[in-house]
Amino acid sequence: MTTASPIQLNGVATISKPPRIASIDIFRGLTMLVMIFVNDLASVHGLPWWTYHMKANIDAMTYVDMVFPFFLFIVGLSIPLAIRARLKKNESMPALWMHVLLRSFSLVVMGLIIANAERGDSARMGINTDLWGLLALAGAVLFWMVYTGSERHATLLRVLRYVGLGLMVVMFAIFRRTTHSGHVAWIEGSYPEILGLIGCTYLVVCILYIPTRRWLWAPFAWFLALLAVSAVATAREIGFPHTHHLWPFTTGAMPCVCMAGVATSAIFLGAHRWQLPRQKMLLAFVFAIFTLVAGWFLTPLGISKIRATPTWCLYSAGAAILLFILLYWICDVKKQTAWAFFARPAGSNTLLTYLLPDFYYFLLGWIGVSYFDTHFAFGWPGVMRSVIFTAFILVLAGILTRLKIRMQL
Numbered sequence: 001m002t003t004a005s006p007i008q009l010n011g012v013a014t015i016s017k018p019p020r021i022a023s024i025d026i027f028r029g030l031t032m033l034v035m036i037f038v039n040d041l042a043s044v045h046g047l048p049w050w051t052y053h054m055k056a057n058i059d060a061m062t063y064v065d066m067v068f069p070f071f072l073f074i075v076g077l078s079i080p081l082a083i084r085a086r087l088k089k090n091e092s093m094p095a096l097w098m099h100v101l102l103r104s105f106s107l108v109v110m111g112l113i114i115a116n117a118e119r120g121d122s123a124r125m126g127i128n129t130d131l132w133g134l135l136a137l138a139g140a141v142l143f144w145m146v147y148t149g150s151e152r153h154a155t156l157l158r159v160l161r162y163v164g165l166g167l168m169v170v171m172f173a174i175f176r177r178t179t180h181s182g183h184v185a186w187i188e189g190s191y192p193e194i195l196g197l198i199g200c201t202y203l204v205v206c207i208l209y210i211p212t213r214r215w216l217w218a219p220f221a222w223f224l225a226l227l228a229v230s231a232v233a234t235a236r237e238i239g240f241p242h243t244h245h246l247w248p249f250t251t252g253a254m255p256c257v258c259m260a261g262v263a264t265s266a267i268f269l270g271a272h273r274w275q276l277p278r279q280k281m282l283l284a285f286v287f288a289i290f291t292l293v294a295g296w297f298l299t300p301l302g303i304s305k306i307r308a309t310p311t312w313c314l315y316s317a318g319a320a321i322l323l324f325i326l327l328y329w330i331c332d333v334k335k336q337t338a339w340a341f342f343a344r345p346a347g348s349n350t351l352l353t354y355l356l357p358d359f360y361y362f363l364l365g366w367i368g369v370s371y372f373d374t375h376f377a378f379g380w381p382g383v384m385r386s387v388i389f390t391a392f393i394l395v396l397a398g399i400l401t402r403l404k405i406r407m408q409l
Contacts, residue, residue, distance in 0.1 A: 076261020
């Protein structure tokens with residue numbers, strides 16, 4: 001929120017860092033909480049329709065359909081802050097673009113690990129598919145972990161990072177799957193899981209935002225442009241490739257939600273004359289109403305997460321903006337953050353928290369524990385199972401964060 005400035009401390013010049021925006025971390029943590037819950041709840045049967053993703057052939061959406069776009073929105077919220085901080089450390093634009101490319105690539109790699117683990121053929125790989133997923137993700141954690149050891153441990157930490165990279169390379173090298181036609185194939189890349197989709201969307205939004213970041217109106221213009229592309233594509237007036245690794249813009253739907261986050265960040269953090277919290281919240285409220293009304297006007301194109309319709313994008317973005325306004329008022333204006341203690345670790349150590357459920361599922365699959373496939377998998381007992389599982393993951397994330405075990409791209 002404030003610019004960093006040198007401060008003399010005991011005769012040594014240091015840099016004061018701007019305080020973290022509490023509402024963003026808490027918003028991210030709450031979204032992670034709901035994502036973990038609904039992902040586990042998907043295996044529970046016998047619940048009301050609104051507890052699952054809406055099917056593609058139905059024009060409707062549930063709260064479950066809004067979790068992923070909320071995450072995209074938060075990515076957009078964070079992009080201007082991250083770009084600004086990185087340019088303060090290093091003004092080199094080539095270095096910035098290299099960071100963006102590597103970050104996007106890293107997310108796609110981890111997404112491909114999660115997406116392909118269940119597709120592997122153990123007989124062809126010579127290793128259990130769940131063990132393959134465990135080892136590949138362990139390599140990712142070792143490689144992208146934030147190491148905070150002293151200089152005397154520098155060699156050990158470097159070795160750990162190389163071990164992680166080696167594990168991933170070996171796991172990708174040995175991976176084999178059997179196609180529907182019976183042929184042997186390698187990694188399936190058409191769907192790089194949620195992490196991969198976030199990586200592609202992050203790249204696209206950075207491509208649009210970074211060259212125009214000095215213009216306050218640019219995120220809003222890009223938002224409208226992406227919305228127009230999404231509407232035209234949904235109306236089948238133009239066609240786009242469906243393979244995300246070849247065309248990261250997809251139909252413009254996911255970048256549109258993410259750009260809404262960038263635009264909201266510009267409202268709250270941009271250099272404009274409306275700097276009072278009340279003015280910022282009013283501007284954001286107007287933006288939210290615009291997205292909701294636009295979504296209503298575009299309902300003839302359908303409402304569906306699976307089909308990525310414009311109305312799904314706009315309703316999700318509008319709800320995310322309204323929620324962020326509320327959290328901003330509570331957490332940053334009123335300074336009431338203690339209530340969110342359970343979500344803070346997931347908000348500040350998000351990537352590791354995201355991977356913890358996959359470690360759990362791969363571990364149970366590898367050791368052959370299938371108890372929860374047949375027990376606590378129906379009705380409200382299943383809901384309680386998912387609640388307890390979510391709490392367990394959040395507690396584990398909190399412990400790992402306190403132990404300074406975190407990942408960062």
